[in-house]
Amino acid sequence: MLRFLCLIAVLMHPLPPPLICIEEPELGLHPDAVGFLADALRSASTRSQVVVTTHSETLVSALSDEPESVVVCERSDDGDTQFRRLQAAQLEKWLAQYRLGELWRMGEISGNRW
Structure with missing residues (x-):
């Protein structure tokens, strides 16, 4: 839960850095939280460049509409x-x-x- 909160804090910061890089953000998260994470990544990408690496089929599937x-x-x-x-x-x-x-x-x- 703490990892999820930290990720959300970084991704939802009102003054984000120009580049956010996160390696395998889904690690340690409940599978049901991955969809929320994908939404937060999408939202952050409107304010900052976001680079994410993953081996998560669930996270990749959450981006099927984009x-x-x-x-x-x-x-x-x-x-x-x-x-x-x-x-x-x-x-x-x-x-x-x-x-x-x-x-x-x-x-x-x-x-x-x-």
Whole structure:
């Protein structure tokens, strides 16, 4: 609960810094709180640039209505790191049936899985 309150305090600050970076904000949170966290991240992104890393299918799914806000980071076979912003138009048919997290788990939006 304390972690959640700290995250919300940072994300809802009336005078945020120009850049907020959070690594795996969902760690230690109750699964039901992840949707609230996604809403807070969305709200903060209107006042500051927000960069979040996650391995949470739940958090990624909470962003299904804004796939352009997700950037997939993966390592190529050559060892290079590549970043790719998701495009809603390319995912439109998929998103009619699945959430972003499900597409990620299925390997449809990359993000190399183990």
